[in-house]
Amino acid sequence: MAKSLFESAHEIKKNCRITIYPDGSVGEILACSVDIFVPDGWEAVNQDKSIGAGCCSDNNERARRRAQKRIETLIKANPVLDVFWTLTISPEAVTEKGMAVDRTDYDAVCRKLQQWLADRVRRRGLFYVAVFEYHKKTDEQGKHALHIHGVANHSAMKLEESGRKYKDKSGHWHKIYNVKDWKLGFTTAMYMYGNRDQAIKYIGKYVGKSERPVGGRWYMHSHNLSEPTYKYLNVNFLNAPGEAWPCPEARCAFKKIPVEYADKIAQE
Structure with missing residues (x-):
C-alpha cells in the first residue's frame, strides 16, 4: 500500500x-x-x-531478460531447490482415464503438468521453478512437441536410479535418476553439483533459447518459494x-x- x-x-x-x-x-x-x-x-x-x-x-527481449533474472533470483533465494529435472511427453501418452495427450498442444500439456505439480505441492511440499521448451524436430504434421525443464527439492520427488551416469567437464561422475511418478513420458533428474551459480545460469539458458514465451509465459514457479x-x-x-x-x-x-x-x- x-x-x-x-x-x-x-x-x-x-x-x-x-x-x-x-x-x-x-x-x-x-x-x-x-x-x-x-x-x-x-x-x-x-x-x-x-x-x-x-x-x-525490443519488448520481447526485455521480457526475456527479466524472466532469466527472475529465475536466477528465485533459485538463489531457495537453496532447497537441489535437483534439476526434465519431463517429456511420449507420442503415445495417455491420462489415467485413457485420454490421449497431444504433446504439441500447449494447453493440454500445461493442464496435465500443472495438475501434477499442484498435487505434489499440496501433498509433499514441492518447491519448483519450471520452463517449457519445444523440441527442435517437428512431427509429421510439422508441429513441435513440448518438454519441461525444472528444479525442485528432492525431498518432494520420487526419484529412482536410472543405472546411467553423467561425466562432467572435471571428470567427475554423477548419477542420473528418473522421476518415478511422471507417467506421460521419459524423465531425467540429477542433483545439482559444483558451482551453484553456473547450474542456475544453465537453467535460465532455456529461456534464452526460445524465440517467444511458450504459451505466453517464459517460466512458472510454485507460490511457496521464499x-x-x-x-x-x-x-x-x-x-x-x-x-x-x-x-x-x-x-x-x-x-x-x-x-x-x-x-x-x-x-x-
Whole structure:
C-alpha cells in the first residue's frame, strides 16, 4: 500500500538496490547513474517514460531478460531447490482415464503438468521453478512437441536410479535418476553439483533459447518459494567499484558493485 500521496520522485527514488536473500547473504548490488529504483510501497504518478531500467527497445527481449533474472533470483533465494529435472511427453501418452495427450498442444500439456505439480505441492511440499521448451524436430504434421525443464527439492520427488551416469567437464561422475511418478513420458533428474551459480545460469539458458514465451509465459514457479528482500540507498556512482555499462535507451549507465562492498556502501 502506498505510504503517502504526492511525494516527489527526488525524495523517494534511489540509485542503488541491494538484493538480500532469506539466509542474509547479499545476492547483487546494482547501481545506476540516475535515481531509478523505487522502494516497495510507492507508486509513480505521471511517470516519465523516457527513463527506465530496461536497456533494450525490443519488448520481447526485455521480457526475456527479466524472466532469466527472475529465475536466477528465485533459485538463489531457495537453496532447497537441489535437483534439476526434465519431463517429456511420449507420442503415445495417455491420462489415467485413457485420454490421449497431444504433446504439441500447449494447453493440454500445461493442464496435465500443472495438475501434477499442484498435487505434489499440496501433498509433499514441492518447491519448483519450471520452463517449457519445444523440441527442435517437428512431427509429421510439422508441429513441435513440448518438454519441461525444472528444479525442485528432492525431498518432494520420487526419484529412482536410472543405472546411467553423467561425466562432467572435471571428470567427475554423477548419477542420473528418473522421476518415478511422471507417467506421460521419459524423465531425467540429477542433483545439482559444483558451482551453484553456473547450474542456475544453465537453467535460465532455456529461456534464452526460445524465440517467444511458450504459451505466453517464459517460466512458472510454485507460490511457496521464499523471496529476497531489497535495500535501497544512494551511492556515488562514479566512485563506486565495478565496471559500468551504458544503457542508451534509458539514458543512463549501470554498474554491478562487488558484493564484498555491501557493508561499506551501506554505511556511507
